[in-house]
Amino acid sequence: MPHNTINQEEILQSPAFKKLVSRRWAVSLLLTLIILFIYIGFLLLVAYNKELLGTKIGSQITLAIPVGLGIIFIAWVLTGIYVYWANNSYDPAVEEIKKKL
Amino acid sequence: MITTPSLLLQVTGTPSASTLGTANPVSMGMFFLFVAVTLYITYWAAKKTKTGSEFYAAGRNISGFQNGLALAGDYMSAASFLGIAGMVATKGYDGLIYSIGFLVGWPLIMFLIAEPLRNLGKYTFADVVAYRLRQRPIRIISSVGSLLTISFYLIAQMVGAGGLIKTLFGLQYELAVVVVGCVMTMYVLFGGMLATTWVQIIKAVLLLSGATILVLLSLAKFGFSPTNLFQSVTTQYGDSMLAPGGFITNPLDSLSLGLALMLGTAGLPHILMRFYTVPDAKAARKSVFVATGFIGYFYLLTFLIGFSAMALVGKPTIESIDKGGNMAALLLAEQTGGTAFLGFIAAVAFATILAVVAGLTLSGASSISHDLYVHVFKKGVSDEKGEMKVARRATIALGILSILLGLVFKGQNVAFMVGLAFSIAASANFPALLMSIIWKRFTTLGAVWSIATGALLSLVLIVLSPTIWVDILHNETAIFPLKNPALVSMTGAFVAGIVVSLLQPEPAAAAKFESEKLRTYLGVGAE
Numbered sequence: 001m002p003h004n005t006i007n008q009e010e011i012l013q014s015p016a017f018k019k020l021v022s023r024r025w026a027v028s029l030l031l032t033l034i035i036l037f038i039y040i041g042f043l044l045l046v047a048y049n050k051e052l053l054g055t056k057i058g059s060q061i062t063l064a065i066p067v068g069l070g071i072i073f074i075a076w077v078l079t080g081i082y083v084y085w086a087n088n089s090y091d092p093a094v095e096e097i098k099k100k101l
Numbered sequence: 102m103i104t105t106p107s108l109l110l111q112v113t114g115t116p117s118a119s120t121l122g123t124a125n126p127v128s129m130g131m132f133f134l135f136v137a138v139t140l141y142i143t144y145w146a147a148k149k150t151k152t153g154s155e156f157y158a159a160g161r162n163i164s165g166f167q168n169g170l171a172l173a174g175d176y177m178s179a180a181s182f183l184g185i186a187g188m189v190a191t192k193g194y195d196g197l198i199y200s201i202g203f204l205v206g207w208p209l210i211m212f213l214i215a216e217p218l219r220n221l222g223k224y225t226f227a228d229v230v231a232y233r234l235r236q237r238p239i240r241i242i243s244s245v246g247s248l249l250t251i252s253f254y255l256i257a258q259m260v261g262a263g264g265l266i267k268t269l270f271g272l273q274y275e276l277a278v279v280v281v282g283c284v285m286t287m288y289v290l291f292g293g294m295l296a297t298t299w300v301q302i303i304k305a306v307l308l309l310s311g312a313t314i315l316v317l318l319s320l321a322k323f324g325f326s327p328t329n330l331f332q333s334v335t336t337q338y339g340d341s342m343l344a345p346g347g348f349i350t351n352p353l354d355s356l357s358l359g360l361a362l363m364l365g366t367a368g369l370p371h372i373l374m375r376f377y378t379v380p381d382a383k384a385a386r387k388s389v390f391v392a393t394g395f396i397g398y399f400y401l402l403t404f405l406i407g408f409s410a411m412a413l414v415g416k417p418t419i420e421s422i423d424k425g426g427n428m429a430a431l432l433l434a435e436q437t438g439g440t441a442f443l444g445f446i447a448a449v450a451f452a453t454i455l456a457v458v459a460g461l462t463l464s465g466a467s468s469i470s471h472d473l474y475v476h477v478f479k480k481g482v483s484d485e486k487g488e489m490k491v492a493r494r495a496t497i498a499l500g501i502l503s504i505l506l507g508l509v510f511k512g513q514n515v516a517f518m519v520g521l522a523f524s525i526a527a528s529a530n531f532p533a534l535l536m537s538i539i540w541k542r543f544t545t546l547g548a549v550w551s552i553a554t555g556a557l558l559s560l561v562l563i564v565l566s567p568t569i570w571v572d573i574l575h576n577e578t579a580i581f582p583l584k585n586p587a588l589v590s591m592t593g594a595f596v597a598g599i600v601v602s603l604l605q606p607e608p609a610a611a612a613k614f615e616s617e618k619l620r621t622y623l624g625v626g627a628e
Contacts, residue, residue: 012619017618017622025539028213031208031212032208032209032213035205035209035212039201039205040359043355043356046198046345046355047352047355050344050345050346053344053345054341054343054345056340059328059332060332060335061327064194065331065343068194068198069197069404072200072201072397072401073397075205075207076394076397078208079390082208082211083211083387086383094622094624098623098625101625
């Protein structure tokens, strides 16, 4: 289908499509860097500053506990942010472009 | 201990207070009920499993939420339930560092892999890598990566299963291995992905509710106050239990293990395969969110279970039964809920092993039939009937193989194998998959070298590492200093892939990268 191919080529070259792809990776890579930063930061903290994590915050609980459980929670929240962004921003943009196909 | 938690039981004795190791009618009954229900589901699924897409991908009719539960089920193995609870129970806070490593891989699957994987692939992750590259070399080398990952994971699970069942039910090791091997083969052989998914969902619900009840029963002893629980822990065993201890001594070591746990998750064939069971990229995305939530909740539970076991059962008792603390959750169940509840939790642990090995076997069989048979031996000319026949034969072969491996490795120290499986997944599978998705100039030769380098470096370095060279072969010092090779082997895989691709460009592959974007980002033409 030559017509279809030209149409596909047009879409690939269109600013809307290019913006879609670059925005998708901007969001993904930003979120990836956040989780990598948090996790590697945590490992380094565990390796180099155990005392800080052992600090008591309250009668029994050490700082290590909210930090550790917090990372699990943040990881989940980040996936939620991505889903929210993709459902409300990425998907509509995809539909918009697909109409032209 | 920096190797991945294992289910290797070094049973030294059972205290008179525990009924562990004797046949427990409740656990036997519960377990038979689970097997009966799941085999009935398999019978139901078998009627709906005729075509390739039904066998490999449950007809792509699983909802995002269901797939999220099934993903969580695939990931919450008995090793993470009993192993991590046991690590917390014996070593305190350090056990949580493991859980975090296992969990943070999930956001990465979401951000980097899930949607392109769903849009570009059909049944296996090799579909994505091979999409614009030359089929035969890619299929051969990626099935090597897949099958290595699956084999090491399977050995660890089977040996763990035999030992666990022996301790739980007093059943013979060999018999346990054969039962697990046969039942899971039936799920996969007759029910394909549909049965495997529902087994996984049922098991995930049972495991999550069982662990929740266990936490509630335990916290009840502390007036439902975690602070009281932690106070009891520190009064008995000192403040050090609530802070990082000896887990991380060498930062490079911890980084290497951390990378293996994190990125290995994004390279596990049985996890990646699940993304083809949902209708589209949107559902794939939802399933990662759901899976991450359930897995995170599960790790919170194992954390509390570990500390409750430490406080209520006591470290010496836990360690007297198994050095690694693997029986901590079960001892706690017996202490808080009596023999009947112990039986329930034991049956759940057994069901967990069954479901995980079924998922592994299915992904191994797809790699053999879809990647090797169709794309290598038949050169891509797929004859559905022939492919199904090969898929089913591969399932039987893998079932027999897993039983044999379970028997051969009886009593061996296979704790390192889960860590090795994650290292190969992070080094052989993940870099090639990621580069094929994001890098235009990635070539066939680059992919072959990347996968081969990642797999070989993982295998060779783990033998030279303290994990095998010192702990198993009893040499004085290790030739390679890190306990998990991922830091080096994964870097090596990326470097090999990049260098080889740049040295010998593949214009056809680069050109196809542009046209595949419609499918990657818009889902146009996705199956």
